[in-house]
Amino acid sequence: MGQDKASLPFRGKRLIEHIAAAVAEAAGSVTLIGPPDRYRDLGFRVVPDRRPGLGPLAGIHTALCESPAAWNLIVACDLPAISGDFLKRLKAAAEASASDFLIPAGPSGHLEPLCAAYHSACLDTIGAALDRHVRKVTDGLAGLRMMTWNIPESSWFQNVNTPEEWTSYQNG
Numbered sequence: 001m002g003q004d005k006a007s008l009p010f011r012g013k014r015l016i017e018h019i020a021a022a023v024a025e026a027a028g029s030v031t032l033i034g035p036p037d038r039y040r041d042l043g044f045r046v047v048p049d050r051r052p053g054l055g056p057l058a059g060i061h062t063a064l065c066e067s068p069a070a071w072n073l074i075v076a077c078d079l080p081a082i083s084g085d086f087l088k089r090l091k092a093a094a095e096a097s098a099s100d101f102l103i104p105a106g107p108s109g110h111l112e113p114l115c116a117a118y119h120s121a122c123l124d125t126i127g128a129a130l131d132r133h134v135r136k137v138t139d140g141l142a143g144l145r146m147m148t149w150n151i152p153e154s155s156w157f158q159n160v161n162t163p164e165e166w167t168s169y170q171n172g
Contacts, residue, residue: 025084099147
């Protein structure tokens with residue numbers, strides 16, 4: 001993208017503020033995983049990644065290490081369509097499940113592990129996977145009980161990885 005996606009202007013704020021507000025609405029609290037100096041002015045708790053440079057699986061691990069909650073919503077910073085209502089439904093489905101993590105799947109069956117609910121029971125398995133140099137999120141969850149939550153509408157997961165995707169989303 002060439003710039004920090006979390007800081008993109010979105011509806012009069014930064015994209016990260018929109019996403020954090022949706023998470024706060026659904027979960028009651030927010031912890032951002034990333035450089036504290038970049039996000040300290042937002043008013044949310046910010047924790048540096050415990051294993052920087054190792055990708056999203058390491059970010060999930062840090063979030064689970066830092067959270068006292070049993071169930072945790074993990075949401076990437078580049079999902080502008082995400083809403084508090086959607087995340088409430090995701091969290092409720094996870095809490096009602098007998099799984100260790102619940103990952104939404106769009107109409108094509110594509111899994112969305114960076115907009116998912118993870119139980120604290122995932123912590124040790126993810127940590128061990130990182131120790132084995134596993135970086136792919138779904139591979140790092142091997143051996144845990146997964147539930148897929150089928151979503152008929154994939155627009156929730158439209159992320160922005162390029163300037164063209166961002167422009168397309170804004171012109172929508």
